[in-house]
Structures are given as C-alpha cells and as structure tokens.
Amino acid sequence: MSYRSLGIGLVGTGFMGRAHAIALRSVGGVFAAVPPPRLVHVVDADAGRAGQAAEELGFLRHGDDWQALLEDPDVDAVSICTPNHLHHEMAMAALAAGKHVWCEKPLALTVDEAAGLAAAAADSGRAHLVGFNYAVNPLLSLAREILSSGEIGEPVAFSGRYYEDYMADPAVPWSWRCDRSLAGSGALADLGSHLVHLLETLLGPVETVTGHVSTAVAARQDPVTGAMRAVENEDIASAHARLASGVPATLDISRVASGYKCGLAFDLFCSRGALRFDQERMNELQLFEAGQRPGRDGFRRLLAGPAHPDYAAFNPAPGHGLGYNDLKVIEARNFLCAAMEGRAAWPDFSDGLRVQRVMDAIERSAAAGQAVRVEANE
Amino acid sequence: MSYRSLGIGLVGTGFMGRAHAIALRSVGGVFAAVPPPRLVHVVDADAGRAGQAAEELGFLRHGDDWQALLEDPDVDAVSICTPNHLHHEMAMAALAAGKHVWCEKPLALTVDEAAGLAAAAADSGRAHLVGFNYAVNPLLSLAREILSSGEIGEPVAFSGRYYEDYMADPAVPWSWRCDRSLAGSGALADLGSHLVHLLETLLGPVETVTGHVSTAVAARQDPVTGAMRAVENEDIASAHARLASGVPATLDISRVASGYKCGLAFDLFCSRGALRFDQERMNELQLFEAGQRPGRDGFRRLLAGPAHPDYAAFNPAPGHGLGYNDLKVIEARNFLCAAMEGRAAWPDFSDGLRVQRVMDAIERSAAAGQAVRVEANE
C-alpha cells in the first residue's frame, strides 16, 4: 500500500476527538515530513454533534454510524476517541476493515481484550498506536536518550506518582468512571496506565508487582436517581514493581489527591545521576549529573528547546512552551509516519497490552496479598 | 460587510508565518464560535518556500508577490509575518486594500510609522491586531479579572522583567537584529515591547519614563564578511515608569541574560494582595491574598484550568498545559471574531502605537539623562 496522503476517519467528537482532529490539521504544518492528512469522515453517536464537528474541524462527511465510517473507502486510518468500553469492539472492526488505528488509552478493559487487539494488530500489517500522549514529550524523549547514552550510568531505582484530584471531593457525583463494566479499574486505568507506560518506556518490562488498592469514597450520589451508589473501583492504587532488569520501582496513583491537577511525576535514580519530571511543569526536566566539582552539583532545570527531539518543529526558540495539544501533534506524526511508511508506530498495541498486563497484575496482587508475576507478551 | 467565513492571506512563511497558519487551521475546532477561516493565499519572498508552505498548511494559492495577494478578492484578512522593517509598508497597503490586518510585533520601527498605521487602521473600519501573544494567556486574562474585581485591592507597584539569552554569548554573530534600520531598537523592540504591552494591559497608560540602555557586546562578527561589525542597538534596557494612575513601575529587559530562555516575568503588588507571573512557567499564576488567618498566608500557585478565560476551549481538565502555539490560537480567535463582528480587536494598532511611544520615550530618556513624558495617543 502506498499513500500520498492519508484519509482520516474520526469516531467520537468529545474533547479527545477534537484533540485528535486539531492535531491532524496541524501536523503537516508542524512536521514538514508529514503530508497533511485529509479529514474525510467523522461520526458521533449524536449525529448533530458529528455535523457540527465536521464543519468546525473540516471533515468532508459525517454521520452517526461508525461501521459506515469503516466501510468508507476514502478512510485509510481511524481515530477511536470513544469511551473506554467501546475501544475493543471498534478497534477490532477497524483492523478487520484494513484501517490503521489510533486508539485512545486505556487500550481495553481487560487483558483478554487487549491481547486480542494486540494479536489482531500484529496480524493486520497496519499501523496501530495507543494514545499515551505524555510519553511523547520531547523532554521524555530526551530522558530516553540520556538513559541509553549511559551518561548518568545505570538505572538504580524509579519512583513514580500520578496524582489528580478530580474525585477528591466526596460530593463529586457517581459517574461511568465508578462503574467497572464501563471504566475497568479506577485510578489505575485512567491515570496509572500512563505511569506504567512511562515506566516501561524508560526502563523496560516489569516482571513482578506487589499492589495495593483502596477506595476512599465508597459511594457517591447518582446524578440521575439521586441515590447513593457504590463506587466499584479504586480511588488509590500503589505498587512495588521489580523490573526484568532487577531495578526496583514504586508507583503511587490517586484520583483523590487534593491539589494535584496533572501530577504525573517521577524520580529516576541512576548510578551517576538522576532525572526528575513533573507533568504539571511539562516543559522542564531536572537533570542531576554526579561527579561535578565539589560544591557545584545539583539538579539542573532543562527547559524544553530545539536541541531536544521534536521541539524545533514547533518553535525555533527554547523555553517558549509546548502544551498538551502539541503532544497530540507529535503522537499524530508518530501514527501517520508509521502508516505511510508501513512500519510500527510507537506506542503501539503491544505496549498497550503490556500496560494492561501490569495493571491487571497490580489488581491481582492486591487481592492475593502477595507479589504477582506479570505475564510476558508472546 | 458580512462573512460566513474569512479568506486568509499570509505574508511570510518562517516560524511565525507557520504559527499563524497553524493557529488559523485550529481555531475553528478549538473555539466553536469561530467559523473556520479559509486559507486562500500565501506568499514568501522565496516562491519555492511559498509553494511548500501552501502544500503543508493547506493554502489554495501561493506566490512571491505580496501586492498580488492584497489584490486577491478572496482574501479578506492578512497575516503579516515578515521582518520588522516591512511591517509598515505592508500593513498600510493591506489596510488600503480593505483587508483586516494581523501584524506581528513590533508594529513598526518608529513612532511615526506606528502612528501612521494606527491612524490608517482607525479610519479603515477593518479589524487590526498586533501579535502580543503573551498577553492573551488565560492566566493573564485572569490577572486582569482579579485586578478589576478589586479582590486584592488597588495597584501599588509593578516590577517587570524580560530576560532572554539568545545574544549572551559574544560569539553569537552579527545579524539584522543588530542593525537599527532593520530592527529598530534591540532588546527593547524584541522583548521590551511585550513587557510594555503587558504593563499597560494590566495597569493602564505609562505617563513618564526614565530609561537606561547599554550594549554589552559592542561588536559581533559579520557571518558574511567575517569582519567585526558594530552592534547598533542596545542589549540591555531598563526603565522606571510612572503610570497615569500614579503607580510606579520598573522594567528590566535583556537579550544577554544568560540562562533565561523566555523570562517574561512580573510582580504586581496591590494593597491587599499580589500577583506573580513567569512566562517560563506560563501555566502558573501566583496569587497572594492578604488577610488570611495568621500563619496561613502565602503565594498560591494557580494552575491554568477551565475556570480561567479561554482555557476550557482547549481542555476540560485543569493543569493539562497550554503552550505557545495555543496563545496564537487565542490571538487568531480575537482577530477573526473582531473581523467577523466588525468591532475592535485586542490588542490593536493603537495598543501597538502606545508601546512604540513608551519604547521611544525610554530611548529618548536614556539619551537625555532625565525623565521623559510619554505622548498620549490622540
């Protein structure tokens, strides 16, 4: 298959669908190597919303039938931006229809679903990408370069947190996020999936985990019925992980972490240095290099700039600030280039399956009260 | 004049031209109230670059003749993203051709030029906007709301800095930025214009200034001839200003400020509180409210979120980070809405003229060794 430009189908026009579309409209202007894709077809369960989105975002066609979209021959690649529980069915169908697939995270609700997707994707010969957007930050690409260069030695330990407070107030009403059949796990799926992905991106596969989960607010008011309704998944999850490399890691995840808005953060300790990152200051990476002159060492604040991967495409000047939406543009580039060039995208469905396996192991460990081994992808 | 959608002409396809185009492609998806503009015509002095930009950014026509672009009847509005010394001629012609004009900063090289533009713009009945992008940050809109609400009392003093280090290294070669006929003043025009605009946006017009300028690196190597060549404008400028309201302000501006990449920052002290901002952490505003319980006061870090002006259009979740390019989208919205609705844009050419007057007064004061009064716009 060869393309001059990819035709895009978008499923779902909420915040995330719009973020995909805006990124797809920008990507050709930002990255000169990417032929601008054609926005062909957009669908939403609400046909009116789909029509409005088509006009605002510049899609040629719109409707409320995602299967029709998959049959549209002008659609080469599909963005799946629907609620979590629909990812599996839609992505399977999209792969079956021969489309490249960009699916939002979490890839699926269960390991079985994710394994099915990863297998189908591997067999499809199409590009497939999971929307772990934080990991494509130029400063995290820099972090990977620093690690692989050996300039700060070998990894010694990792400590990661992902704190948000969107459910900290007990008065926040019950929602689909509290429903295991719609959301899967709680903080773990919504926030922890990013953290686990980041950990494996930086340090390779997790081998064993010991997990703990708890629900701080046991029941919340149903906004429809007014009745109190049980929260079926965890508000807080934490884990000790041992990587295949032997490096120990701790993970702490909470959706009831008052005061934090996007607190995805880590310390990565190495034998001759360290890295610190905090998504709330996503344009900064803290680098410590051991072995400076006495009295001259300390964490150094690197501000994102054109010397870092991908940044220069956005801005020729350092320190001018990328935002969340720019990460989506990088993600779009990853997806489109992989699709055009017939090679694997990053992060792909097998990465999504890895994350699902680790999250599942954390939940199983928490239930069993002992360490659990994470299965390897085949 | 009424429009369903504006046709855009873009002059200049460097970084800033691309930033305008990307913003114009995104603005309809971000702000539902804005009909997506049509990207009609792009020109660049280098016709090949114009063609490439047209393809990457989705313009219908391209060329190397900006006057032809102004004659294009499908072009309703023009973005001027050329070097500083071309702003005046092009913007005058664009207004004369009946176009709405979005011009990059600084508006002009001299007060006379800026005054001519402001007068022509006022007479034109068209929308006109100067690209002081930092000021449209949701957190600075919040700052204006906080000030006007009186919740932290009356302004007492302002201290502003804009530090960058792009010319800190004496080995940085001579460039057009060092040439008064091409750049106008130095750090003052490039950086100070933003700071002066921000000051007047927050606190109203400056009435008198006492200024100081100096050139840290007197000569730089000409990259063409290899010879040392005099730097004709200042590396460092500072000023004491007194506002019409009587509030004192200090301004400190440098392009040789080692370590700073985008250090536009201020302290704004009021009678019952204070605000602090730093563009290098553009998603944070520090708010101090006096009168808390003893032992409970302190600067509070507000992270940009959907409760702040314009943010929700980008992201429904707080703390997820806007970037430089998002500011350009807000600016595009300001421009397009004004043009569509036949009302004044913000910040407009009269604001650009005000800034030019203050910068000019700083230079005159530095030369005269005494305070200088800033002329009012008519």
Place this chain on the structure above:
Amino acid sequence: MSYRSLGIGLVGTGFMGRAHAIALRSVGGVFAAVPPPRLVHVVDADAGRAGQAAEELGFLRHGDDWQALLEDPDVDAVSICTPNHLHHEMAMAALAAGKHVWCEKPLALTVDEAAGLAAAAADSGRAHLVGFNYAVNPLLSLAREILSSGEIGEPVAFSGRYYEDYMADPAVPWSWRCDRSLAGSGALADLGSHLVHLLETLLGPVETVTGHVSTAVAARQDPVTGAMRAVENEDIASAHARLASGVPATLDISRVASGYKCGLAFDLFCSRGALRFDQERMNELQLFEAGQRPGRDGFRRLLAGPAHPDYAAFNPAPGHGLGYNDLKVIEARNFLCAAMEGRAAWPDFSDGLRVQRVMDAIERSAAAGQAVRVEANE
C-alpha cells in the same frame, strides 16, 4: 525532684554531640521559659577530643569515661550522641543512674533493645527523648494543628519519601553503616526512622506493612584492607503501610538517591485539602484548601513565621529562615522542659520503640513476601 537549672552530661563529641551542646547553650536565650542548663561534663572515647570540646563548648569537666559521667552528681541529664550500637547500653545505664536521657536516633538496633529502653524509661520517672529532630519543625507542628483542627478534613492518604545520595556513588567506601551489627538496617534505620516517626506523628500508629528492600551496591571497598566487602544492609527500602485509622500510606527510602541531600518529603492528602513538605526547603509548607472559588485554588506556600509554633522565639519576622541547628534548640527545649516539669517529653522512647517496630516489620515483610502486622506497644 525539682531543679533551678539542669546539669548536663554529654557523651560523644562528633557533629551530633556538638549540635546538642550548641543547642543547650542557646536554648535559654531563645526560649525565655527555659532556665539555661549548666554544661557540666563531657566525655568522648578520645580524651583529647573531650578536652577540646569542653573548652570550645564550655563544659566544666571532661574525660573519656562515660560511666564516670553517669556517676557525676552534678549531671542531671545526659545527651547520648555516640554511634548507634552504643545507644542501648548507655541509655539503660543512664536511666539506671537516675538521669534524664536525650538519645540520638535510631533509639536502638533491634526491637528488643528498644523495648527494653522504653520499659526502663517508663519506669524511671525521668524525661526521655529521641532525636527525631525534623518532626519538631514549626511548620510540622503547624501541620499537626491543621490536621487536628479538621480544617482540611479527614486524612485520605500519605505518601512519604526520604532520599539522600551519600552512598549513591559505588566508589563510596565500606563503612560501619554497611555493618548490620553496628548500624542495624541501612537506609531504613538512618533515614527511614525519621520518615516513619513523621508518619506516626501526623497520622497515628501503623497497623500493617508490606515492605521491600534492596541493595544497589552489593559490595564496597574496605578503606582499611582495600578489599571489597559485602554491604550487609539495604540501600533502598519501600513499604505500603495501613494505619490503624485505615488510611493507606506509601514510604520510599533510599541512601543511593542521586541528587538528593536531605530529601525528607511527603504529600498528605485529606478530604478537603492537602499538605506538602520537603525538608530541603524546610521553611516552607504547601497548603491546599479545597472549596476556594473556581479558578482560585492551588497549593499555597506558607513560609515559616512567628504565627507558627515556636518560631517567634527565634525571630519576630516571618520568612527569615530557621536551620537544622534551630530544630535542635526546639528539641532541647522539649527535653529540658519535660525534665524540669516532671512530664513526658516528645518524641520519647515509646515513640522510638514504635518506629523500631515498624522498621522491623518492614524488614520481616520483605523477607516473608507478604504483609506483616506491627505489634502495638504495651
């Protein structure tokens, strides 16, 4: 027993012994309520060092015989500032001799030792205090006030870290700290003891723990023999804890955490707010109060000041900065006042025993691979 002023005996004249002596010399001037103690007798294994310390610090008598010091009738209270493995014997003897005892942390090497000390101390009727100096920080006293006032609701979760890098470099030689018989555990005893104490101070007793330990540098060079020698205790320890109140906590401790110098830090999440603290910025406490106006919430940086417990004795002005040695002055006040007034000091030997029990449980859990219950003090 009643005193006009206490006579002090000091055992050990290294850094910590000097810190005690300096604090004891200052405490009467800082806290008007404390009659200045008399520095009576100082001993060190090296008699010459004892003599020098006596002169520099103003002790009346000196020597190398700690038992003689205990027999000195002018000594009412003893500071024990010797290596860890001597604490138990000396503190037992001091209590037996009827002295008040200020013992450095960790209180002992084992739970048995600590339990013996706590029992003897309880029976003695004398004041006893363990040197968990970080916890007496005015801002942590404030944290306790905030918690107990209920102003930020009920505790939801705690995440604590204590990172230092003094053994991060594999070239750091083997020392007594690597020897289990002299140091007990590794990072856990040296750093973790402070963190566990802080956790229990803020949130009450730990009920169960799941622990993990690892040694990043398995062997280090013996500085005497030049041979590589096994490190007998852990470089890194982490734990999940469940408090008696049901609140979950995570602890992460490392002495190989490159870049950190005194990284004792925590997040304490409550139902209506949160607290953050970092010992490297010991004069700051971050307070988040939920329920602010939309767009006005965020972490507020409280700078230590006279509105906070104990600060005003040092300085009438806020923000002027306390240091490590000032914490020792507060500790001295706690000790001396308790001794003078015949009441319990804080933190006392039973607190030290609690900490020992939790650390022991973490090690036992790590060995057993499952959660372990922490025994209660009788």
Place this chain on the structure above:
Amino acid sequence: MSYRSLGIGLVGTGFMGRAHAIALRSVGGVFAAVPPPRLVHVVDADAGRAGQAAEELGFLRHGDDWQALLEDPDVDAVSICTPNHLHHEMAMAALAAGKHVWCEKPLALTVDEAAGLAAAAADSGRAHLVGFNYAVNPLLSLAREILSSGEIGEPVAFSGRYYEDYMADPAVPWSWRCDRSLAGSGALADLGSHLVHLLETLLGPVETVTGHVSTAVAARQDPVTGAMRAVENEDIASAHARLASGVPATLDISRVASGYKCGLAFDLFCSRGALRFDQERMNELQLFEAGQRPGRDGFRRLLAGPAHPDYAAFNPAPGHGLGYNDLKVIEARNFLCAAMEGRAAWPDFSDGLRVQRVMDAIERSAAAGQAVRVEANE
C-alpha cells in the same frame, strides 16, 4: 593587644541583641578556631529586661547604663543592637573607649554620621563590623568565589530586589520606622542597605545612580494618639546604578510588597553564565554555566553544603539547612577573629559608609530628577 578570649558587652536586648548573644555563645562550639568569648556585661534602657537577659543569656553583669558598660575594663568588644538613631553616638563612644565594635545596620542615619564613624574606626586600630548578615551566607561566599575565579566569565549586569510586606497593609500603624529623625530613610535604610551592600560585595563600588522613591501609604494611624500621622520616608525605592566597572545594575526595594517576607533576591548575569539567589530560599544558589552540550544547559540548584565556605563548621552533611541565626554566628566569627588577630573585619564601617553614600545618592537623585555621582570613600 593580645587576648585569650574576648569579653563582650551587649547594648540592647531586643530580638537583635539576643541574636548577637546567642551567636556569641555558639561561635566557639561551631568554629574551633574561635576561643569562646566571655559574656561580661549587658545593658538595656529597661534595667529589668537587662537583668532577665543576663540570666537567660549568661552575662555576668547587667544594667541600664551603656556608658558604664563602656567603662567596664572586662569588656573588650561591644555589640550595638539599639534603634538606628543611637548607633552613631554609641559606636563613637565605644571606639573612643578602645572597644572593638559590632554595630547593627544601617551604620548611621546620614552620610556625615557614617563618615565620622568610618574615620574614627580606621583611626582606632580596633575591629569594627556592620551587621549585613545576609552577605555572609556560605552560598554568597561561594558566589564571590565563582565570580573571582572567572568560571562564568565577566559580569554583564545585575538586577536586585528586596521585597518585604511588613507595611503593605495600610492599617499597619505609624511607628518610629516612619519617622525620618529616628529611622533615616524608609525601605531604603531598612532593606535597601542590605541590597546595596550585597551589590558592592559582589561587583565593586557603585559610581552613579538614578533613583526613584515613593510612599504608597502617605499617612498611618499613630497608635498612641489615634490620629493619622504622615509617613516621612519612602515605602518604595528603585534605582539604576552604574558600577565603576561599567556594569549596569537595577535595584528595586519595597516594604509594601505584599506576599514577600524576606525577598532579598538577585540575578547576576555574566558573559559565560549567571547566578540567582533568593533569601527566602537561603540554602539555594542557582548557577548557570554556558557552554554545556546542546540541550543540557539550565540553571542548577546548588544546595548549601560542606564544600561551600563556612558550612562544614555547622554540619558535615549537605542540604541540612542553615538559618538566619547561623548567619549571625558567621558574622560573630568574622568579628571576633578580626578583633583577636588585629586585622580588618568584614563587612566593616567603611563598607557601611559606602552603603550610606549610595543610599544618600539615590535619595538625592530622586529629588533632583537626574543621575547623581556617588562620592568615593577617601
């Protein structure tokens, strides 16, 4: 004259007097090279307070007659910790009595007074020191080392601020600080004196200044009479300074800077790097070194540690935090060593005179509306 140990007389037992006494009690224990001084005689206008201080701080004699103290033959050195307007008379008398003199800042109310003191001090052969305590911070000694080593090149520009908010609230009553005859200037004398001293310490003498002063709160309520009373000196002062070396500097000083508690801060830009400091985080110095690998530069946070001047005397471990009172101990060491060794102390009365000259020039410039030359010390 030779001493085994100096006898100390202290005049004034408020906060600052106590700070001196506590430092003098500690200095021998902290700095092994300093023979502990003998606290001989303390006086206060209130004899009862003097008696209480004598007991709490360990002085042998006390009273309310400072002239009697000066006649005390056991007093070798005098600490003057009285209100500003008394400094001149007392310090002159102390020098005349042959005492070494440690005088709090500002040295005097006027240039004439300061010049008289500097001359008398120079003639006396005694040690004399002015209490510019912030400048003796180990990290600022490090800053001086870095500057003089040339490792970050030549100075290019300095920007300094000193912000506090102790008079920000208009309801703060009138006090002696508002009275020119008792306080001299306002923010300038109280806060600016530290900043000017720091500037000259780092970069050498100021040659010309252009100053601006303003009073934000024109009248305050007299706490005795209840009537409104004019504030006779400035709340806010700012200046542009040109150093003898040609380097430009800006100074901004305010006692109505809401939210700041001890905001003495500067940026010092050099040709190959920069330094940043903020007294509210007094254990941190930010160092920028140009010329790192691309993408690896940034400000590095140096935490105070034993590799920095004077720190190791307080603590063998880095990052453990010095406080305000520790700075006074270093100051005491500077004073006592100079006195014992018959050499000049730092900062001495000639430094105090320099500061007075610069402050005076700022005020004169503000009145004249033009730049003013700072007289050199003879």
